[in-house]
Amino acid sequence: MLDSKIKSDFLSILKEELIPAMGCTEPIALAFASARAREVLGVLPDSITAYCSGNIIKNVRCVTIPNSEGLTGIEPACALGAFGGDARRLMEVLEAVTSDTRAAANKFLSDGGCKVEYLDSEIPLHFIIEMKSGENIATVEVRYDHINIVRITKNGDEIFKSNATDCESAVADRSSLSVENIKEFADTVDISLVKSMLDRVIQCNMDIAYEGMSGNYGVGIGRVIRDAYPEDVVTRMRAYAAAASEARMDGCDMPVIINSGSGNQGIASSVPIIVYAREKSISQEKLYRALVFSGLLTVYQKEFIGKLSAFCGAVSASCAAGASITYIAGGTVEQIKHTIDNTLANIPGIICDGAKTSCAAKIASAVDAAMLAHNLAMRGKGYQAFTGVLKEDAGETISCVGYIGKVGMKQTDKEIVRLMLEE
Numbered sequence: 001m002l003d004s005k006i007k008s009d010f011l012s013i014l015k016e017e018l019i020p021a022m023g024c025t026e027p028i029a030l031a032f033a034s035a036r037a038r039e040v041l042g043v044l045p046d047s048i049t050a051y052c053s054g055n056i057i058k059n060v061r062c063v064t065i066p067n068s069e070g071l072t073g074i075e076p077a078c079a080l081g082a083f084g085g086d087a088r089r090l091m092e093v094l095e096a097v098t099s100d101t102r103a104a105a106n107k108f109l110s111d112g113g114c115k116v117e118y119l120d121s122e123i124p125l126h127f128i129i130e131m132k133s134g135e136n137i138a139t140v141e142v143r144y145d146h147i148n149i150v151r152i153t154k155n156g157d158e159i160f161k162s163n164a165t166d167c168e169s170a171v172a173d174r175s176s177l178s179v180e181n182i183k184e185f186a187d188t189v190d191i192s193l194v195k196s197m198l199d200r201v202i203q204c205n206m207d208i209a210y211e212g213m214s215g216n217y218g219v220g221i222g223r224v225i226r227d228a229y230p231e232d233v234v235t236r237m238r239a240y241a242a243a244a245s246e247a248r249m250d251g252c253d254m255p256v257i258i259n260s261g262s263g264n265q266g267i268a269s270s271v272p273i274i275v276y277a278r279e280k281s282i283s284q285e286k287l288y289r290a291l292v293f294s295g296l297l298t299v300y301q302k303e304f305i306g307k308l309s310a311f312c313g314a315v316s317a318s319c320a321a322g323a324s325i326t327y328i329a330g331g332t333v334e335q336i337k338h339t340i341d342n343t344l345a346n347i348p349g350i351i352c353d354g355a356k357t358s359c360a361a362k363i364a365s366a367v368d369a370a371m372l373a374h375n376l377a378m379r380g381k382g383y384q385a386f387t388g389v390l391k392e393d394a395g396e397t398i399s400c401v402g403y404i405g406k407v408g409m410k411q412t413d414k415e416i417v418r419l420m421l422e423e
Contacts, residue, residue, distance in 0.1 A: 002184050005173075010185045010296060011193060012172035017299055018197055020204060020255040021091035021263055023066035024248065024355045026059035026308075029146035030074060030127065031081030032093045037131040038082045040154050041138040044104075045131040048078050048114040054417035055124040055308040057116070061420070062356040064251030067097040075114040078129065079105040090147055092255060124308035124413070125261075145307060146261050177300040178395055179337055183327065186293035191285055198291050201257045205244060205270050208254045212243030217250040218357035225364060233279045234371050237272040238364040244271055246360035259295060259317065260302035264355075268317035268363045269298040272370075273324050282328055294324035297340075304402020310413035311405030312350040314359065314366045319343040322370025326377055337394035338382030342373030345383040345390055348401050351409075353416050 002010075021028055030050060038045065052060075052074060060074045067084075068076055084101030085093040097105075108114065119126060128141045141151040152160040213222045222243025229235040244267045248256055256263040257270070273294055277287040297320035305311055319340055326339045347369045350362055376382065385392045389400050 002181060002188070006176045006181060007185060007189070009173045009176060010182075011189075013174060013177075013299055014194065014197060014292065014295055016172050017259050017261075018201060018257050018266070018295055019091060020200070021258045022093075022095055022253055022255045023251070023263075024059065024063040025091065025146050025258060025261055025263060026056055026355060027063060027065050027074070027077035028091050028093060029125075029142060030056070030060065030077040030129070031065075031085050032087055032090065032147055033127070033129045033140045033142050033149065034078045034081030034131070035085030035087035035093050036149065036152070037129045037138045037140040038085075039087060040140070040152055040159070041131050041133055041136060043133045043136075045082055045108075045133050046113065047132045048082060049117060049130040050074050050078050050114065051117045051119040051128040051130065053119050053121045053124060053126040054414060056127050057118070058352075058354040058413075058417050058420060059308065060355070062354050063249050065094070066251050066253035067094045067102070068251065069102065070251060074116045075109055076105070078114050079108050082131065083108060091258070095253070124306060174299070174303055177296065177303065179297070179300075179323075179340070180333060182293055182296045182300065183333060183336065185296065186289045186327065189289070189292060191288050194288060194292055198288050201266070201270050201291060201295075202274055202287075204255050204257050205267055206240075206274055208247050208252060208256055209240040209244035209267075209271050211252060211254055212245070212247035212360075213240065215247060215252070217243075217252065218246040218360065221246050221360045221364065233276055234368065236279065237275045237371070238367045240275050241268055241271040241367055242360040242364040245363050246357050249355060249357045249359055259298045260313070261307045262313050262317075264359050264363060265298055265302070265313045265317040268314050268366065269294045269320045269324075272318070272321045272367050273328070276325055277328065280328075286328060290324040290328045293327050294320045297323055301398050301402065304399050305405040308352075309405045310351050310409035310416055311348075311401075312352045312362055312366075314363045315343075315347055315350050318363065318366030318370040319373075321367065322374045325371065325374045329374075329378060331378060335377045335380075338377035339370070339373045340394040341382055341390050341397055342376050343370050344397055344401050345388060346373065348389060348404065351412065351416065354420060 083105040084097035086096035225239040301316040
């Protein structure tokens with residue numbers, strides 16, 4: 001039985017990770033830091049320099065920024081944050097942009113007011129915003145997490161420094177995360193403690209899924225999946241999850257409840273489960289418990305990988321969704337673990353080549369793989385330990401795949417960035 005500390009820790013993890021964000025989280029992080037730097041500077045800037053790690057560059061350059069009228073890239077994200085953002089709104093910072101502040105940001109950009117410099121850092125999520133006005137200079141440095149400001153300076157004086165600049169920014173203790181503990185917590189948590197949080201997940205992430213299915217975003221992948229494949233629950237799970245991602249990556253200004261710093265992970269770990277539960281007339285309480293299970297299992301996997309890497313986060317989140325479907329279906333712990341292993345035996349090699357509308361296709365593929373893994377597991381089928389990267393226990397497999405994503409693929413990540421930046 002889980003003790004009270006573990007239960008409290010798991011609740012805190014969900015509260016930390018399941019937060020709203022408008023748009024792709026990397027450009028939003030730049031906008032947030034820029035809005036904060038403008039506050040420190042005290043006036044609108046004459047110039048902005050964004051010093052960005054390779055992963056920040058990779059995840060911002062191709063994605064459309066909400067409230068920008070179709071702009072992409074680091075410079076617009078910084079300018080919109082500086083001229084129209086509200087740092088108090090955190091990951092919804094650009095919700096405050098108006099037509100006037102957008103016009104001012106566009107003029108600033110056309111005048112060449114913002115430039116980007118490569119930041120050679122071993123930390124994947126790392127950037128510094130330097131903002132100048134006349135003789136005044138303000139800097140804001142962010143590491144590890146999208147809104148984890150570790151240092152602020154004004155005119156060379158340090159006015160803020162975090163005590164935790166050398167590690168991940170999470171506060172809640174994650175050391176007790178395991179498949180068994182996550183399942184027991186999902187089975188026993190008082191629903192009243194998570195209901196409002198999960199209602200927000202359901203509302204926000206399904207709203208943008210419906211918008212993606214009906215709106216004009218990207219290639220319209222949700223409708224293509226719906227029309228091109230047999231009409232069944234898996235098709236609808238893939239279609240709505242992909243549509244939500246595509247709308248988000250193509251500039252839709254509707255918020256998404258993210259997971260582990262990623263809207264796509266928030267979508268992939270929730271939308272397929274919600275669609276499945278509604279199609280199968282699963283009780284609302286069971287849906288809540290499955291979302292708790294999926295949310296924590298996604299965090300558990302990402303603990304080994306980190307916020308950003310060359311490993312596609314859709315794999316981790318869809319793996320969690322598939323395992324949660326097994327959970328909903330009454331699967332045993334062994335069957336849940338088989339679902340995890342079966343997924344990670346199939347698609348651990350999907351690379352992250354930056355945020356963009358085609359992330360939606362990766363989510364569709366990953367959800368399909370996760371459902372194949374679920375169906376194998378429910379029939380008592382699981383790939384054997386020590387074949388490929390699979391280990392004796394699913395938790396060991398998760399840590400092994402995480403090591404590959406965080407350490408083994410580090411050079412792959414550098415080569416992806418290099419290829420993307422080639423003219």
